[in-house]
Amino acid sequence: MKQIDAGLITKEVKRLVMEANYFLPDDVMEALKKAKEEEKWELAEATLDKIIENAEIAKNDVAPMCQDTGMAIVFVEMGQDVRIVNGYIEDAINQGVREGYEEGLLRKSVVGDPLNRVNTKDNTPAVINYSIVPGDKLKITVAPKGFGSENMSRLKMLKPAEGLEGVKDFVLETVELAGPNPCPPIVIGVGIGGSFDRAALLAKKSLMRSFDDYNNNPFYADLEKELLELVNELGIGPQGFGGKTTALRVFIEYYPTHIAGLPVAVNIQCHATRHKEVVL
Amino acid sequence: MKKTLTTPLKVEDLKDLKAGDDVYITGYIYTARDAAHKRLVELLEQGKELPIDVEGAIIYYVGPTPPKEGEPIGSAGPTTSYRMDSYAPQLLDQGLLGMIGKGKRGQEVKDKIVEKGAVYFAAIGGAAALIKKTIKSAEVIAYEDLGAEAIRKIYVEDFPVTVINDAHGNDLYESGRKEYLEWLKEN
Numbered sequence: 412m413k414q415i416d417a418g419l420i421t422k423e424v425k426r427l428v429m430e431a432n433y434f435l436p437d438d439v440m441e442a443l444k445k446a447k448e449e450e451k452w453e454l455a456e457a458t459l460d461k462i463i464e465n466a467e468i469a470k471n472d473v474a475p476m477c478q479d480t481g482m483a484i485v486f487v488e489m490g491q492d493v494r495i496v497n498g499y500i501e502d503a504i505n506q507g508v509r510e511g512y513e514e515g516l517l518r519k520s521v522v523g524d525p526l527n528r529v530n531t532k533d534n535t536p537a538v539i540n541y542s543i544v545p546g547d548k549l550k551i552t553v554a555p556k557g558f559g560s561e562n563m564s565r566l567k568m569l570k571p572a573e574g575l576e577g578v579k580d581f582v583l584e585t586v587e588l589a590g591p592n593p594c595p596p597i598v599i600g601v602g603i604g605g606s607f608d609r610a611a612l613l614a615k616k617s618l619m620r621s622f623d624d625y626n627n628n629p630f631y632a633d634l635e636k637e638l639l640e641l642v643n644e645l646g647i648g649p650q651g652f653g654g655k656t657t658a659l660r661v662f663i664e665y666y667p668t669h670i671a672g673l674p675v676a677v678n679i680q681c682h683a684t685r686h687k688e689v690v691l
Numbered sequence: 692m693k694k695t696l697t698t699p700l701k702v703e704d705l706k707d708l709k710a711g712d713d714v715y716i717t718g719y720i721y722t723a724r725d726a727a728h729k730r731l732v733e734l735l736e737q738g739k740e741l742p743i744d745v746e747g748a749i750i751y752y753v754g755p756t757p758p759k760e761g762e763p764i765g766s767a768g769p770t771t772s773y774r775m776d777s778y779a780p781q782l783l784d785q786g787l788l789g790m791i792g793k794g795k796r797g798q799e800v801k802d803k804i805v806e807k808g809a810v811y812f813a814a815i816g817g818a819a820a821l822i823k824k825t826i827k828s829a830e831v832i833a834y835e836d837l838g839a840e841a842i843r844k845i846y847v848e849d850f851p852v853t854v855i856n857d858a859h860g861n862d863l864y865e866s867g868r869k870e871y872l873e874w875l876k877e878n
Contacts, residue, residue: 451878452871452874454711454867455871458815461815461818461821461851462815462817462818464818464821465815465817465818465819465820465821466820468820468821468824469766469819469820472820474756474759474765474766474820474823475756475765475766475819475820476766476817476819476820477766477768477817477819478753478754478755478756478765478766478767478768478770478819478839479754479768479770480756516756516757516758516759516765517756517757518754518755518756518757518765518839519838519839520754520839528726530838532838557817559770559771559793559794559816562771590794590795590864591793591794591795591813591816591864592771592773592793592794592795593771594793594816594817645868646868646869646871646872646875647868648867648868648871650793650813650815650816650853651794651795651864651867651868652711652853652863652864652867652868653863653866653867653868653869653870653871653872654867654871655871681816681817682817683817
């Protein structure tokens with residue numbers, strides 16, 4: 412049994428929340444630059460230019476790229492041969508969030524109760540999703556999620572008869588309703604199947620993939636590409652000012668589902684597609 | 692077309708602005724978002740005086756990150772504006788002339804903008820590190836207990852925004868997309 416110290420988890424989570432907020436992942440930056448080259452509409456090209464410049468300033472100044480430094484979404488994949496010592500894993504993660512948001516000068520955007528709305532002042536708690544996997548590694552992914560885009564996300568329980576067309580329509584309708592609000596160009600996470608809760612989790616989890624990582628199933632990989640083309644025919648464009656680049660990428664994850672159901676969840680992510688991971 | 696504006700605003704300053712114009716703002720503007728708007732409108736409903744003078748003012752919908760030592764403000768990009776839609780018309784009635792945020796406004800706000808000759812600008816959502824460079828000073832002037840959501844008076848120099856809703860009823864979120872799609876058909 413491999414032992415991992417809770418203190419190490421805190422230290423790594425602290426580092427990840429800070430780095431995620433300052434440094435846009437390389438694949439996202441490349442996608443923005445490629446989109447700019449392909450964008451022929453002047454205002455759209457100029458807007459993409461400013462978004463790229465912003466990411467460069469954030470990196471050079473070691474400053475948050477967006478003032479909404481998010482709620483910390485954390486995915487933990489824990490090998491079944493790992494044992495955490497000297498503390499409870501959840502406390503260790505939240506301590507890392509607390510220290511990272513304070514020291515990293517990140518905005519504290521979490522309220523302790525959704526209706527009484529008092530700020531917890533340290534951005535805890537994180538939203539933590541655990542899975543147990545084979546092996547003796549502990550993988551932690553930290554994704555600060557802004558709510559301008561999170562608020563534009565939707566879930567629907569489709570009828571099985573609505574099928575593929577129903578899924579496509581729902582994704583396009585969600586992007587249409589969101590319009591300029593989620594800071595396009597967006598990244599779209601789609602979860603199909605499972606149950607009500609699983610579909611939403613799949614949609615969120617898909618956003619953790621790198622841009623060159625297509626779904627392993629060729630049918631769904633093709634659907635990722637097709638949906639991106641359809642979304643980029645809407646004309647919403649960067650910031651909703653008009654243009655081709657409404658989205659940079661569509662990710663799909665699927666799961667077996669019930670004979671009576673076809674859940675579909677669409678999680679919208681802004682251009683500040685922030686995530687960092689570590690394997691311990 | 693690039694234009695400049697200096698605060699405080701007058702209705703005449705805004706009548707030539709058109710949806711899609713790039714505008715650079717210089718002068719003092721206020722920051723406020725959800726919680727501060729709720730308090731401001733509660734004061735108005737009680738017939739009490741506001742802690743800021745909104746006459747000819749611009750309110751920027753932002754909750755910045757904490758500043759680094761020696762800097763006036765942290766990263767400071769716009770938040771989504773529709774959450775302020777239920778409060779904005781009452782502030783426009785008090786003489787507010789400009790709002791900066793991102794995303795669509797409701798019909799009631801758009802109608803009030805036309806009625807008052809006001810304007811709604813968008814700053815680039817997520818361009819918080821870039822925008823920060825145009826903010827030269829910042830001072831919390833009300834609701835300090837709200838932290839990032841407190842009302843700040845900030846001095847900006849050439850703060851870059853785009854006109855979304857002008858005083859003539861135009862909306863860039865509708866016209867920009869329409870023009871792009873028409874251009875696409877022809878090219």
